[in-house]
Amino acid sequence: MRLSNALFLVLFLGAAWVQAEEEVRYKPYVLATAAEVKTKLQDEGFKVVGEYEPYTGAKVIVVTNEELKTIAAQSTNGGFGAVMRVAITGDQVSYTNPPYWANAYRMETELDGVVSALKNALGNNGEFGSEYGMTQNELRQYYYAPFMPYFDETVELATYSNYDKCVETVEAGLISEEGDKAQTQFVYRVDIPKKDETVFGMAVFGKSEGADTNVMITLNKSTGKPEHTAYMPYEILCSDTKALMLHGKFRIAISFPDLKMWPFMMIRGAPDGIKEAAKAAAQ
Numbered sequence: 269m270r271l272s273n274a275l276f277l278v279l280f281l282g283a284a285w286v287q288a289e290e291e292v293r294y295k296p297y298v299l300a301t302a303a304e305v306k307t308k309l310q311d312e313g314f315k316v317v318g319e320y321e322p323y324t325g326a327k328v329i330v331v332t333n334e335e336l337k338t339i340a341a342q343s344t345n346g347g348f349g350a351v352m353r354v355a356i357t358g359d360q361v362s363y364t365n366p367p368y369w370a371n372a373y374r375m376e377t378e379l380d381g382v383v384s385a386l387k388n389a390l391g392n393n394g395e396f397g398s399e400y401g402m403t404q405n406e407l408r409q410y411y412y413a414p415f416m417p418y419f420d421e422t423v424e425l426a427t428y429s430n431y432d433k434c435v436e437t438v439e440a441g442l443i444s445e446e447g448d449k450a451q452t453q454f455v456y457r458v459d460i461p462k463k464d465e466t467v468f469g470m471a472v473f474g475k476s477e478g479a480d481t482n483v484m485i486t487l488n489k490s491t492g493k494p495e496h497t498a499y500m501p502y503e504i505l506c507s508d509t510k511a512l513m514l515h516g517k518f519r520i521a522i523s524f525p526d527l528k529m530w531p532f533m534m535i536r537g538a539p540d541g542i543k544e545a546a547k548a549a550a551q
Contacts, residue, residue: 292403293403299395302390333385337461368401371408374420398526441551467506502519
């Protein structure tokens, strides 16, 4: 039986519309336009929860709001996505692109309200960090290469008798300047509402191969400008009785999705260096 021309056209256009919907592609960062960054963020309802200088000439401001925390509470390990990171590198301002990270962290929505608030505060001069970007499905199922970790293949740093002990130990470890704990620095803490979950921001310093300066200087040579400074800092998540972190091979790759294997080989010790620093803080 032949389809009529009209019916064929309807089906064809319908299929094309679905494909177009599926082909929305996101990149990890947004180039901003604003000065007076902190003031404008606060005017749009964001709370500045931390800031630090990961390397010379760069500053990262970490913010959250009620939408971020509420949506974070709705998914497994959603606390990893409870903040947005704003970077000032020289005279360049950039920030993490909410739908990219919401999908990468398998959150329940693409954070439309956060998108609007960041645009109102800081402007939007276009997304960057990947030539073609990735679709929602690609981000939610992302892994860099065969046998590399997915989002849900987290690293367990330590187990505690209860949630409060996890939070107390990790926070104290990040603040401590003693022994192996001195290679990390506390950047922020966000408690996820109505859930035994807290996310911490962790800077890594010292001579570790995972130190922020080492990783960024090496990868900046491959990415060029705009720099991916809003990639940092890393997260430690207290979820119930466990301290977790995203595997370095996932966390770095999702932040630099277009890098070929050679730049990653140049920092091949970084994932283990980051993990060991986080373990020292958590134990």
